[in-house]
Amino acid sequence: MSPEVGALSVIESFIVIVAIVLIQLVLYLILYKILRREYEKVGTLTDEEKYKKLGIVKKGSYYLPEKLPWYVNPRFWEIFTLIVSIILLILMW
Amino acid sequence: MAWGLLNEFDIITIILLLSATWIYSILFRKYTKTLKEYYIAGKIIPWWMVGIDLASVALDIGNLYFTLTWCYAWGWFGFSQNMPWGWVAGSWFISGWILPAMYRLGVITNTTWLEARFDSSMRQLAAWMQILQRSFVLSGMLIGIAILFEVTTGIKFYEGIALAGVISVIATALGGKVYVMASEVVQATFSMTAGFVLLFFVITRLGLAKFLEMLSPWMHWVKVPIEVVKGIPNEVAFIGMVLVCATYGIINQEYMSKALSGRTEHEARTALWFPNMLVWSLWMLPFAYLGIIGRQLYPGVKPADYVLGYFVRDYIPTGLLGFIIGSFIATSADFGSTTQTIASLLIIDFYKRYIKKEAPEDHYVKLSKILTILWCIIPAIWVPFQMALPFVAMLYIMITGAIITPTFVPYIVGSVSKFFSRKSAFIGCITGGIVGLAISIINSFVTPLPPWLSHSWMVPIYSTSICLVVMIIVSLIENKVKGPLSDEELIGVVITLPTKYIKMKPVQNIISSRIQRIKLNHLSLISSQFIGGEQCVA
Numbered sequence: 001m002s003p004e005v006g007a008l009s010v011i012e013s014f015i016v017i018v019a020i021v022l023i024q025l026v027l028y029l030i031l032y033k034i035l036r037r038e039y040e041k042v043g044t045l046t047d048e049e050k051y052k053k054l055g056i057v058k059k060g061s062y063y064l065p066e067k068l069p070w071y072v073n074p075r076f077w078e079i080f081t082l083i084v085s086i087i088l089l090i091l092m093w
Numbered sequence: 094m095a096w097g098l099l100n101e102f103d104i105i106t107i108i109l110l111l112s113a114t115w116i117y118s119i120l121f122r123k124y125t126k127t128l129k130e131y132y133i134a135g136k137i138i139p140w141w142m143v144g145i146d147l148a149s150v151a152l153d154i155g156n157l158y159f160t161l162t163w164c165y166a167w168g169w170f171g172f173s174q175n176m177p178w179g180w181v182a183g184s185w186f187i188s189g190w191i192l193p194a195m196y197r198l199g200v201i202t203n204t205t206w207l208e209a210r211f212d213s214s215m216r217q218l219a220a221w222m223q224i225l226q227r228s229f230v231l232s233g234m235l236i237g238i239a240i241l242f243e244v245t246t247g248i249k250f251y252e253g254i255a256l257a258g259v260i261s262v263i264a265t266a267l268g269g270k271v272y273v274m275a276s277e278v279v280q281a282t283f284s285m286t287a288g289f290v291l292l293f294f295v296i297t298r299l300g301l302a303k304f305l306e307m308l309s310p311w312m313h314w315v316k317v318p319i320e321v322v323k324g325i326p327n328e329v330a331f332i333g334m335v336l337v338c339a340t341y342g343i344i345n346q347e348y349m350s351k352a353l354s355g356r357t358e359h360e361a362r363t364a365l366w367f368p369n370m371l372v373w374s375l376w377m378l379p380f381a382y383l384g385i386i387g388r389q390l391y392p393g394v395k396p397a398d399y400v401l402g403y404f405v406r407d408y409i410p411t412g413l414l415g416f417i418i419g420s421f422i423a424t425s426a427d428f429g430s431t432t433q434t435i436a437s438l439l440i441i442d443f444y445k446r447y448i449k450k451e452a453p454e455d456h457y458v459k460l461s462k463i464l465t466i467l468w469c470i471i472p473a474i475w476v477p478f479q480m481a482l483p484f485v486a487m488l489y490i491m492i493t494g495a496i497i498t499p500t501f502v503p504y505i506v507g508s509v510s511k512f513f514s515r516k517s518a519f520i521g522c523i524t525g526g527i528v529g530l531a532i533s534i535i536n537s538f539v540t541p542l543p544p545w546l547s548h549s550w551m552v553p554i555y556s557t558s559i560c561l562v563v564m565i566i567v568s569l570i571e572n573k574v575k576g577p578l579s580d581e582e583l584i585g586v587v588i589t590l591p592t593k594y595i596k597m598k599p600v601q602n603i604i605s606s607r608i609q610r611i612k613l614n615h616l617s618l619i620s621s622q623f624i625g626g627e628q629c630v631a
Contacts, residue, residue, distance in 0.1 A: 008412025013102035016416055020106060024113050024279060031142075031275040032120055038137040039124060039271075042356065047136070047199065056357055061588055062193060063358045072140055074188055074359055077366030085181050092169065092314050 099246055103415030110283065110419035114276050118268030125269035127454050131461055132201045132437045134270040134354040142274055143355045143364035148372035149277040150348045150430070157284070157421065158237045160377040162397040164384025167321045168311030172381040173331065179338025180370070183501075187342055187352070188362045190508035194588045195349065196358045202441050203349040203504070209586045210507040211518040213446070218522055219500045220442040223346055226497050227435050231472035232479055234428045237398065241418050244402030262469045265429025266462040270354060273430045280423045285376045287420035292379035294408045295386070307386045324544040325551070333550030336557065337494055340501035347434040396480060429465065436464035491549045495533040498553040499525030499560035506564065511583050514571035517564040525560030529553070 008016065042050045051057075055066050062074075070076050099107075125131045138146075163171025173179075195206045204223070208216035242248040265273055296304045310318055315327045322330040342348040342365075355361025380401070387400040394400050401421075409417050440461050449456070502525070503518035529552045536547035545551055572578075 006410050007100065008102070008410050010102075013100075013412035016413060017102060017106055017109065020109055020283075020416060023282075024109070027279045027282065028113065028117050028275070031278055032117075034139070034142075035121075035124075035137065035271055035275055038139065038356065039135065041137075043124075043130075043135045043137050047197075050136075051357070054357060056359070062362075063197075065357075065359070068359070071367070072360060072363045074362035074366065077363055078185065078188055081181055081184075081366050081370055089314060092312065093316060 099414055099418075100411050102412050103418070106415030107419040107422070110416075110423050114264045114280075114423065115267075117276055118264035118272045121268035121272035121275070124271040125267075125458060125462075128201060128441065128457055128461070130271065131269040131458050132433070132441075133350050134274050136354060137271070137356055138274050138354045139356055140360035140364045141368060142278055143351060143361060144366075144368040145281050145372050146274050146277050146351045146354075147342075147348060147364060147369040148376060149281050150345070150351060157288070157377070157380050158233070158240075158398045158401060160380040161384035161387065161401050164311075164381045165388045165394075165397045165400055166384075167319060168317040168385050168388075169313055169381070170315065170317045170321055170327065170331070171384060172377070173314050173334065179335040180342065180373075182335065183339040183342045184365050184370075186505050186508065187349075188365050190588060191343060191504055192349070192352055192361055192365070193358055194508055194586060196353060196355075196361060197588065198585055201350070201353070202437050203344075203346050204438065204442050206586070207503060207507070207518065210583070211503060211513075212515045215503060215518040215522065216442060216446075218519055219344065219503075220438045222497045222500050223344060224435050224438055226344075226493055227347065227431050228472045229475055229479075229492065231428060231431050231435075231469070232475035234431070235473060236476060236479060238422050240398055240402050241405065241421060244399065244406050245414060245418055262429045262432050262466045265433050266465045270350070270430075270433070273433070274351070274354060277430070280420070281372065281376065283416075283420040283423055285372075287417045288376065288379035290413070291404060291409060291417055292382060294410075295383065295404060298408055299386075304386065307389050308382060311385045311388075322544050322548045322550065325548070329545070330548070330550055333548070333554055336553050337498060337550055340493075340498050340553075343501045343504045344497065346438060347431055350434060350437065428469070432468040433461075433465045435468050436461045439464055491533065494549040494552045495529035495556065496526040499529070499556045502557055502560045502564065506561065508587060511578050511580070511587055512568055512572070513564055514568040514575070514578065516571055517567040520567045521560040521562075521564035524563045525556040525558075528559050529556030 007013075042053065045053065051063065056063050057066060058064075124135065127135075129135055160172065165171070191203075191206075195203060198206060198209060200206050200209075202220070204216045204220040207219050239248075264276070268276075299307075315331050317327065321327050352361045352365060355364055383401065383404055384397075387394075387397075387404065391400050391403050394403070405414065405417055440457055444460065445452075445457055499522045502521065503513070506513050507518065532542065532547055532552055532555065533549075536542040541547070546555075
């Protein structure tokens with residue numbers, strides 16, 4: 001360690017630890033609840049039963065919900081990512 | 094109390110970050126009763142969580158070093174290893190053809206699909222190639238954690254390796270894939286934050302103007318002020334590297350198993366793009382910058398992986414070291430996920446396929462958990478080889494480029510076309526692999542070959558091209574002799590086939606017999622929804 005790097009004070013170090021504990025606790029708890037709910041909802045169903053329950057049907061080659069929001073539309077993200085990639089490639093060639 | 098550079102607060106922070114994962118995994122024990130639950134989380138994971146977890150596959154601690162060391166060597170050119178072209182190109186195939194086919198077929202390992210599409214020899218070849226490749230990845234992770242321990246705590250390198258090995262495998266074995274998916278979201282958050290905190294301290298101490306001055310000449314994908322591969326234009330090297338990277342997600346069971354954990358097919362496909370790509374790019378951005386300026390601040394470091402440890406040591410104040418180190422090490426949760434991947438290939442593709450075919454489900458799950466833990470020891474054999482190279486990931490690139498890359502060809506061509514015959518994949522991959530290996534061996538042990546032929550980014554161009562050509566030739570012959578594969582045989586395996594003219598009864602019989610033969614007894618989705626008739630579950 002370079003000598004000038006120094007150290008956090010006791011209070012600052014304590015705040016870091018408390019923040020880590022709280023953030024971990026909250027994140028872990030939220031994720032656990034989400035997954036438990038998902039498991040209870042569809043965890044024991046076959047894919048076919050799950051699709052029926054979630055209202056997913058075949059449209060063209062793919063299985064999609066009757067009403068598909070843009071943020072879970074794979075085709076939207078495929079095209080979006082491709083465009084962004086090409087722009088980045090050109091800009092920073 | 095102090096431990097190397099760490100004070101008592103740092104030590105507490107590391108213990109808190111690591112112990113939380115172990116405690117957390119216990120909560121998920123009830124979700125590991127079947128192979129489907131243990132390996133693909135029972136297919137219950139929402140899209141956003143799958144996306145973050147897919148980024149976690151690519152950005153375990155080994156990959157953080159990967160990004161940093163590539164940028165250390167070649168500037169921004171090194172950043173293009175991950176984003177966007179190779180990955181985007183590969184993800185198009187996964188999203189459009191490969192993942193839907195695997196999802197509908199109900200497979201747990203991507204190699205199982207290869208048997209349904211080609212034959213059992215191709216499945217075995219791909220499975221064992223992956224086991225080899227994932228072992229290098231695990232070895233890289235062990236080294237990454239050991240380097241951080243060594244630089245900051247004074248723990249000797251090989252003791253650090255031993256410590257690293259047990260950090261996450263036990264938690265993974267306890268909690269299975271559902272635990273992995275949840276914990277990696279938390280660890281990705283911490284690791285990303287830690288990366289930006291480290292970058293913040295570096296910029297603060299260097300000054301923004303100096304930081305940008307060091308960075309700017311190197312911020313090009315191709316026009317970096319260095320010949321990346323001596324003797325060939327950067328543009329050509331770039332194409333070779335894109336090809337290597339394009340294969341990553343396709344042949345990687347760990348990546349595919351997380352995608353297959355998605356709640357529905359379209360959610361799994363969405364997750365491949367968003368938030369996967371965004372999280373991925375943001376996560377590795379600080380490490381790319383650190384690699385570029387690390388070349389100038391710490392010249393000539395070998396292996397260059399130590400540079401990350403030096404940055405942590407020289408720029409982070411005591412009291413915050415624990416957070417930085419703990420967060421980076423916590424991403425080693427992916428270590429457990431990788432050993433779990435190897436366990437899935439050994440249990441499902443080999444043990445269940447050939448050794449013990451009809452055992453109860455809990456027998457396979459128990460064995461899977463034991464293998465998940467035990468496999469953390471095996472990769473240590475690669476450590477000395479990797480440490481002798483300019484950067485740790487080099488062995489991975491060399492072996493992947495020479496013999497593993499061809500195995501991605503059957504996934505792509507087999508998923509989009511029914512022309513390719515059953516034997517073509519194995520023969521093509523073996524031929525491509527032999528050519529790649531021969532070039533590498535001659536170059537290393539007989540006589541140096543020109544870089545355009547022998548460099549690890551150039552070899553995949555030849556090995557995959559030869560694989561494809563051989564596949565075409567073998568398919569032409571086999572199709573001529575045996576007749577082409579019928580639409581009926583490939584229903585549910587190649588998703589683009591027309592189905593409306595197919596008579597249902599023969600189709601069901603063919604699918605049933607094939608499924609029986611390859612023991613896909615967990616299939617549930619070859620059903621009326623797909624083939625327009627009655628449900629057909631083996």
